[in-house]
Every structure is written in structure tokens, then in C-alpha cells.
Amino acid sequence: MSRLRLPSLNALRAFEAAARHVTLARAAEELHVTHGAVSRQIRLLEEELGETLFLRDGRGKALNPRGHLLAGRLHEIFADLAQAIDDFRQDDVMQPLSISCEPTLCLKMLIRDLGALKRETGLDVKLFAAGGPVDFARDRIDLAIRRDDFPIPNDLYVHPLADEATGPVLSPRMADDRPVSDFRRLPQLHSMTRPDAWRDWFRRTGVRPVRAKREIFEHFYLALEAAQAGHGVALASVYMAAGDIAAGLLVAPRRFVPDGTRYVCLSREPFDRDPRRRLFASWLARRMERLSRAFVGDDSERDDSGARS
Structure with a gap:
């Protein structure tokens, strides 16, 4: 069975962090990259998906309804992924x-x-x-x-x-x-x-x-x-x-x-x-x-x- 080609994981992480922190600067700080790098990753993700995720106005960036939907799902997925990795690392240590x-x-x-x-x-x-x-x-x-x-x-x-x-x-x-x-x-x-x-x-x-x-x-x-x-x-x-x-x-x-x-x-x-x-x-x-x-x-x-x- 063929699998759907997924966007870049780095692009998805950048978008999820930006959506959670609201500002690109705080997302860049969390990911240990530059403000410009976060902006580029989000632009690449929008190009990959074929639609915009933010409402652009003179005051900065805000999520549009489709962006809100994707950000919520990605937040859950990254949380599950972090838990899966933590569980894997603890596999050889039986908890009380x-x-x-x-x-x-x-x-x-x-x-x-x-x-x-x-x-x-x-x-x-x-x-x-x-x-x-x-x-x-x-x-x-x-x-x-x-x-x-x-x-x-x-x-x-x-x-x-x-x-x-x-x-x-x-x-x-x-x-x-x-x-x-x-x-x-x-x-x-x-x-x-x-x-x-x-x-x-x-x-x-x-x-x-x-x-x-x-x-x-x-x-x-x-x-x-x-x-x-x-x-x-x-x-x-x-x-x-x-x-x-x-x-x-x-x-x-x-x-x-x-x-x-x-x-x-x-x-x-x-x-x-x-x-x-x-x-x-x-x-x-x-x-x-x-x-x-x-x-x-x-x-x-x-x-x-x-x-x-």
C-alpha cells in the first residue's frame, strides 16, 4: 500500500511551535534556530499543503481556521510522539x-x-x-x-x-x-x-x-x-x-x-x-x-x- 507523502518534520515542528507561542521569535528560541528559519519552514509547509495557514495583516501573524485545526492536531501528535520516545527509553527499567x-x-x-x-x-x-x-x-x-x-x-x-x-x-x-x-x-x-x-x-x-x-x-x-x-x-x-x-x-x-x-x-x-x-x-x-x-x-x-x- 502506497503511503501519502508527508511534509518535512522540521516544517511541521516549526509551524506547531509558532502556533503555540503565537510569535515566531519565541518559537525560534524553543527550537534553537533563527526567526528567519522558522519563517522559511512555515512558508515551505504552506507551499507543500497548497494553502495558507496564517492570516497576514499589519499587526503580524494569526492562525486562520484551517491553521487552528492543523495546529491542534499536531500538538496532540507531538505530545504522543514525545511520550512514545520516553516510554521506549524506560522499557528496560520496570517502574514500581x-x-x-x-x-x-x-x-x-x-x-x-x-x-x-x-x-x-x-x-x-x-x-x-x-x-x-x-x-x-x-x-x-x-x-x-x-x-x-x-x-x-x-x-x-x-x-x-x-x-x-x-x-x-x-x-x-x-x-x-x-x-x-x-x-x-x-x-x-x-x-x-x-x-x-x-x-x-x-x-x-x-x-x-x-x-x-x-x-x-x-x-x-x-x-x-x-x-x-x-x-x-x-x-x-x-x-x-x-x-x-x-x-x-x-x-x-x-x-x-x-x-x-x-x-x-x-x-x-x-x-x-x-x-x-x-x-x-x-x-x-x-x-x-x-x-x-x-x-x-x-x-x-x-x-x-x-x-x-
């Missing part, structure tokens, strides 16, 4: 991702893994702790990490991360010399953000609950801190507790079991259109899968009565 993450997951897992993320992917991220529904435009974020315990809007793109799994955790000191089944008689540490977590865990595992003191905390991470301090036993997400278990700050008397929900990575744009989003979501999914393999599974321990405990 802004990520909203549920607070306890952010504090207990993601922040601790930022070094590994940088080493393994080269990505930099900015983390914001938040939970529940997300407003991408208002919060100015690229991705959101959430548990799918609320309706996810149909216009968002979803990258599955890992099934949620929970289990009891307590301090090593409280666990010393204590039978496995005895954790049920310790004070139970509850979170207001997941008020039914203990009840669901007992139901899913078949473990019989016993009467125990209850303490309620506003957030999951407060319950985990209380467990570390020896205030009782908390029911924790495997992804939130794994780091503290590995560090010897918590022990898990039982395996973690799936609770029927999962973690997902949400985006307003398709993951395939942005290598950073795809890279981060895939990396995090693999990270969580490794934790799941290490801690999640069947627990066949039985209590003293012979029933599954």
Missing part, C-alpha cells in the same frame, strides 16, 4: 508496582519477602495495607491482593494465588510439655475481621471444641502478637504464620486446613498487557504454593477419647 494488600498478609508475609521479590524478579513495589473492596482509581494502585470473601466486580481481572488454609498457633513456651489436644483448653484468641474462623475450623476438621476463655482482637496480626506473647492460641492463616513458625516464634500443634476461600490478585487491566503485573502475580502464587505444600495437609491426630481431635 503499587499494591494494596490485606494488612496482616502484608505485615507477616509480603513485607518479609520484598528482598526475595527484588532478587528473583527485579521488581520494586509500593505496598499499601488495606482490605475488602478496592477502588483502583481513588487509591491509585495497580494491583490488589485480597481473599475472595466478598463479591468481586466483573470488570476486574483475577489471577488466582492460593487457597486459604488456617490452623491453631501458639508460643513455644505454652506448647512445651503440653499434649497436642490440650491446645483447645487454652484461651482462644479471636479476630473481629474473621469472627467465625474458629467455629469454621472446628467444623471442617471434626475437632470437638471445649469450653475455653475467649479474647477478641481487632485484627489478625494483633491476635498473632498475643499468641507469641503467650496469651493463648490463635487461629491463623498459614501464609500469615509461616514466617513466625520458621523463626521459632510460634508453633502449630495441627496442620493447616483449607477454609473454602482463596487469595487472588486483582487488576483493572489484563495481566498479559503488563509484564510487571504478570510477573508479580506469578511469583507470589509460587511463593504461597510453597508455603501451602509445607504446612497444609491432613491431620490424623486423635484426642484422648479416640475421636478426631
Whole structure:
């Protein structure tokens, strides 16, 4: 297909600058050429197009209606061209991702893994702790990490991360010399953000609950801190507790079991259109899968009565 012969790029630039600055002198200053050079380029462009672009009168030059139309379009085109060149120059430097993450997951897992993320992917991220529904435009974020315990809007793109799994955790000191089944008689540490977590865990595992003191905390991470301090036993997400278990700050008397929900990575744009989003979501999914393999599974321990405990 033959292409239309375009006027000189220098002529188009000279005209756009002159139209924007109104005076040829300021256009010449911007382009680092002489006043006469700008005038010649504009004259060449008018000859190429076969029509005038300025109204010439004794007071100087002013754009005619056709000149106004061309100047507006050229302004947009040169702005797009400048952005394209800037984007090209930045192609080899991945910009940071802004990520909203549920607070306890952010504090207990993601922040601790930022070094590994940088080493393994080269990505930099900015983390914001938040939970529940997300407003991408208002919060100015690229991705959101959430548990799918609320309706996810149909216009968002979803990258599955890992099934949620929970289990009891307590301090090593409280666990010393204590039978496995005895954790049920310790004070139970509850979170207001997941008020039914203990009840669901007992139901899913078949473990019989016993009467125990209850303490309620506003957030999951407060319950985990209380467990570390020896205030009782908390029911924790495997992804939130794994780091503290590995560090010897918590022990898990039982395996973690799936609770029927999962973690997902949400985006307003398709993951395939942005290598950073795809890279981060895939990396995090693999990270969580490794934790799941290490801690999640069947627990066949039985209590003293012979029933599954």
C-alpha cells in the first residue's frame, strides 16, 4: 500500500511551535534556530499543503481556521510522539508496582519477602495495607491482593494465588510439655475481621471444641502478637504464620486446613498487557504454593477419647 507523502518534520515542528507561542521569535528560541528559519519552514509547509495557514495583516501573524485545526492536531501528535520516545527509553527499567494488600498478609508475609521479590524478579513495589473492596482509581494502585470473601466486580481481572488454609498457633513456651489436644483448653484468641474462623475450623476438621476463655482482637496480626506473647492460641492463616513458625516464634500443634476461600490478585487491566503485573502475580502464587505444600495437609491426630481431635 502506497503511503501519502508527508511534509518535512522540521516544517511541521516549526509551524506547531509558532502556533503555540503565537510569535515566531519565541518559537525560534524553543527550537534553537533563527526567526528567519522558522519563517522559511512555515512558508515551505504552506507551499507543500497548497494553502495558507496564517492570516497576514499589519499587526503580524494569526492562525486562520484551517491553521487552528492543523495546529491542534499536531500538538496532540507531538505530545504522543514525545511520550512514545520516553516510554521506549524506560522499557528496560520496570517502574514500581503499587499494591494494596490485606494488612496482616502484608505485615507477616509480603513485607518479609520484598528482598526475595527484588532478587528473583527485579521488581520494586509500593505496598499499601488495606482490605475488602478496592477502588483502583481513588487509591491509585495497580494491583490488589485480597481473599475472595466478598463479591468481586466483573470488570476486574483475577489471577488466582492460593487457597486459604488456617490452623491453631501458639508460643513455644505454652506448647512445651503440653499434649497436642490440650491446645483447645487454652484461651482462644479471636479476630473481629474473621469472627467465625474458629467455629469454621472446628467444623471442617471434626475437632470437638471445649469450653475455653475467649479474647477478641481487632485484627489478625494483633491476635498473632498475643499468641507469641503467650496469651493463648490463635487461629491463623498459614501464609500469615509461616514466617513466625520458621523463626521459632510460634508453633502449630495441627496442620493447616483449607477454609473454602482463596487469595487472588486483582487488576483493572489484563495481566498479559503488563509484564510487571504478570510477573508479580506469578511469583507470589509460587511463593504461597510453597508455603501451602509445607504446612497444609491432613491431620490424623486423635484426642484422648479416640475421636478426631
